Amino acid sequence: MANAQPLVSEKDYSRYGFREPDESVYRTKKGLSREIVEEISKIKNEPKWMLDFRLKALEFFQKRPLPTWGPDLSSLNFDEIVYYIKPTEKQAKSWEDLPEGIRRTFEKLGIPEAERKFLAGVGSQYDSEVVYHKLKEDLEKQGVIFTDMDTGMREYPEIVKKYFGTIIPPNDNKFAALNSCVWSGGSFVYIPEGVEVKTPLQAYFRINSENMGQFERTLIIAEPNSKCHYIEGCTAATYQADALHAAVVEIVALPGSHVRYTTLQNWSTNVYNLVTKRARAYENAFVEWLDANIGSKATMKYPSIYLVGRGSRAEILSIAFAGKGQNLDAGAKAIHMAPDTSSKIVNKSVSKDGGRTNFRGFVKIFPGAINSKSHTRCDALILDEKSNSGTIPQLDIDENRVNVGHEATVGKVGEDQLFYLMSRGLSEDEAVAMIVNGFFETFVKELPLEYAVEFNRLIQLEMTGAVG
Amino acid sequence: MTELEIRNLHASVNGKKILKGVNLKIRQGELHALMGPNGSGKSTLSYVLMGHPKYVVEQGEILVDGENIIGLTADKRAKLGLFLGFQYPVEVPGVTLKNFLWRTYKTLNNGNSSFVDFNEMLSEKLEVLKMDKSFITRYLNEGFSGGEKKRAEVLQLSVLKPKIAIMDETDSGLDVDSLKIVSSGINKLAREGIGIFLITHYQRILNYVKPEFVHILIDGKVVKSGDYRLAKEIEEKGYEGIVNG
Numbered sequence: 001m002a003n004a005q006p007l008v009s010e011k012d013y014s015r016y017g018f019r020e021p022d023e024s025v026y027r028t029k030k031g032l033s034r035e036i037v038e039e040i041s042k043i044k045n046e047p048k049w050m051l052d053f054r055l056k057a058l059e060f061f062q063k064r065p066l067p068t069w070g071p072d073l074s075s076l077n078f079d080e081i082v083y084y085i086k087p088t089e090k091q092a093k094s095w096e097d098l099p100e101g102i103r104r105t106f107e108k109l110g111i112p113e114a115e116r117k118f119l120a121g122v123g124s125q126y127d128s129e130v131v132y133h134k135l136k137e138d139l140e141k142q143g144v145i146f147t148d149m150d151t152g153m154r155e156y157p158e159i160v161k162k163y164f165g166t167i168i169p170p171n172d173n174k175f176a177a178l179n180s181c182v183w184s185g186g187s188f189v190y191i192p193e194g195v196e197v198k199t200p201l202q203a204y205f206r207i208n209s210e211n212m213g214q215f216e217r218t219l220i221i222a223e224p225n226s227k228c229h230y231i232e233g234c235t236a237a238t239y240q241a242d243a244l245h246a247a248v249v250e251i252v253a254l255p256g257s258h259v260r261y262t263t264l265q266n267w268s269t270n271v272y273n274l275v276t277k278r279a280r281a282y283e284n285a286f287v288e289w290l291d292a293n294i295g296s297k298a299t300m301k302y303p304s305i306y307l308v309g310r311g312s313r314a315e316i317l318s319i320a321f322a323g324k325g326q327n328l329d330a331g332a333k334a335i336h337m338a339p340d341t342s343s344k345i346v347n348k349s350v351s352k353d354g355g356r357t358n359f360r361g362f363v364k365i366f367p368g369a370i371n372s373k374s375h376t377r378c379d380a381l382i383l384d385e386k387s388n389s390g391t392i393p394q395l396d397i398d399e400n401r402v403n404v405g406h407e408a409t410v411g412k413v414g415e416d417q418l419f420y421l422m423s424r425g426l427s428e429d430e431a432v433a434m435i436v437n438g439f440f441e442t443f444v445k446e447l448p449l450e451y452a453v454e455f456n457r458l459i460q461l462e463m464t465g466a467v468g
Numbered sequence: 469m470t471e472l473e474i475r476n477l478h479a480s481v482n483g484k485k486i487l488k489g490v491n492l493k494i495r496q497g498e499l500h501a502l503m504g505p506n507g508s509g510k511s512t513l514s515y516v517l518m519g520h521p522k523y524v525v526e527q528g529e530i531l532v533d534g535e536n537i538i539g540l541t542a543d544k545r546a547k548l549g550l551f552l553g554f555q556y557p558v559e560v561p562g563v564t565l566k567n568f569l570w571r572t573y574k575t576l577n578n579g580n581s582s583f584v585d586f587n588e589m590l591s592e593k594l595e596v597l598k599m600d601k602s603f604i605t606r607y608l609n610e611g612f613s614g615g616e617k618k619r620a621e622v623l624q625l626s627v628l629k630p631k632i633a634i635m636d637e638t639d640s641g642l643d644v645d646s647l648k649i650v651s652s653g654i655n656k657l658a659r660e661g662i663g664i665f666l667i668t669h670y671q672r673i674l675n676y677v678k679p680e681f682v683h684i685l686i687d688g689k690v691v692k693s694g695d696y697r698l699a700k701e702i703e704e705k706g707y708e709g710i711v712n713g
Contacts, residue, residue: 415521420558423518424572424628425546434571438562438607
């Protein structure tokens with residue numbers, strides 16, 4: 001049990017960064033090749049169309065260079081990554097049926113408890129596979145599908161084939177291509193017409209193994225006038241060696257539907273988090289991304305919404321908190337392709353102990369998207385001289401009859417603000433933590449209470465766990 | 469009974485000498501008023517007492533129960549029982565007044581406090597200060613009017629219950645009705661045993677708050693101390709009249 005000991009480096013990650021011994025039942029050898037891709041497809045016993053999809057994507061991945069912008073990815077060694085690790089023989093429907101180490105992991109992370117208290121359904125992925133999945137019976141009866149992506153592909157091929165890879169094609173970018181060739185796990189969500197799922201569906205992604213690459217793939221289809229809130233949390237065991245997470249998330253919001261997608265990303269600081277997330281919103285549909293980036297070594301993530309239907313709406317509210325050694329390059333994209341569409345982008349970022357945050361916003365309004373509205377606001381808070389923050393907004397407006405705005409602020413914690421709080425008995429750390437919590441409040445108040453509490457605790461840990 | 473003693477205090481800000489030898493003694497349960505013209509160093513004294521890092525003490529001592537607190541950060545001074553009611557309270561977006569009060573209350577009580585008791589106590593204090601319950605759900609000082617900010621300071625004072633409170637121009641920016649409410653709040657706290665050191669530019673608040681001791685600060689020094697009648701004298705003669713007379 002020696003390696004079950006948490007590894008505590010600069011930060012106290014013992015709450016999230018603990019390890020369990022490797023008890024996986026199958027793993028590919030490290031590195032990526034055509035053989036590895038075929039091996040993954042074979043283990044999964046996939047139809048030929050999916051193998052073809054994977055192999056095509058592998059070509060795209062091999063051809064594309066690394067992005068020349070954003071965080072430095074030069075130390076990311078694709079040959080050192082293990083692309084597929086199968087943790088258990090089969091998926092469990094009850095926590096008791098899981099191997100001891102995996103069950104202990106999710107218990108420490110509070111997932112079974114959250115499920116009992118307030119979730120409509122839970123999926124838990126451990127390394128490459130979803131090891132536990134459950135949806136409340138009444139939702140099943142209403143035709144809601146919430147399962148892992150592999151099962152989704154097997155059991156609902158007609159729906160999956162129709163949408164899979166259509167929102168984010170495999171050649172969209174290098175990491176979408178990588179995901180497309182080695183994807184495993186993730187969620188498949190289908191909400192039938194008119195059904196409102198009132199409590200959140202939650203997926204939890206855990207990386208336990210060293211040198212691991214996790215490539216889950218999520219597809220959400222909201223039929224007309226349906227509604228759902230999907231929440232994902234991500235954490236990883238802490239190691240010296242790098243790990244890679246490259247997910248693809250596709251959302252199809254059909255007319256009049258409302259999809260909210262919340263991410264609380266708290267990977268350990270050895271994880272490269274290179275994720276592509278995109279939604280397509282049809283007539284009068286409303287899509288919200290709530291995206292919190294706290295962990296990871298480097299993040300590149302720009303949740304996007306394509307407003308293709310008249311009257312569709314987009315809200316992208318994201319936060320980033322970068323500490324020592326972290327480079328969080330996050331942002332948002334809103335693409336207006338129809339009249340009367342609106343988008344709201346809000347970003348809040350904090351950097352400390354030499355961390356770097358960068359906000360990239362992209363708003364595009366196509367000709368004919370008349371009466372469209374878009375507003376972007378980004379605020380950065382820099383906590384010390386070693387840290388920094390950048391803002392790269394891009395507006396590309398090809399229509400005159402629109403209303404577009406952009407605001408940006410960069411601030412530091414003021415001496416007077418600190419003195420005021422300290423004069424009431426708070427230590428300097430507590431005072432700064434309070435200012436940071438207040439800074440993120442616009443985000444936190446959108447979270448369900450249980451997550452808001454967890455989020456505030458995370459910030460507290462970041463603020464007081466990393467001294468010097 | 470806690471005692472704040474200021475001995476021969478010299479202090480500067482940005483290289484400019486402001487305090488030039490202040491001597492004062494304030495005991496818990498006493499009500500003092502410090503008056504003086506603009507630029508005499510009143511606000512500087514309040515910041516120096518609470519430990520604002522921008523202000524440099526060049527000479528002298530600040531003693532709380534005989535212990536010199538110079539060099540202690542503001543939070544340590546708060547834990548010794550000092551409180552500063554700010555002339556210009558600072559906005560802290562996203563932090564509700566209630567959350568702020570609870571966190572600081574808990575901190576000053578070493579974490580031993582019940583949220584239920586706190587809530588009950590907070591409701592009482594709001595009533596005394598004739599403040600609406602919704603007020604505490606607003607973000608700390610953000611968008612508060614001048615009067616609301618001052619009332620929020622007195623609310624903090626009454627919740628945190630320090631031993632000695634320095635109230636810097638709590639009366640400025642208040643209309644007559646607010647002034648009366650804030651004054652009666654301060655009187656009540658003084659009766660409950662908090663030492664009050666009221667810094668004011670105008671004699672106006674002294675119509676409602678009756679100090680036992682009045683001091684006059686001019687050019688960084690206390691030039692005269694007396695009882696309540698000194699305030700009256702200032703009203704009649706002005707500061708110059710007192711110094712020269």
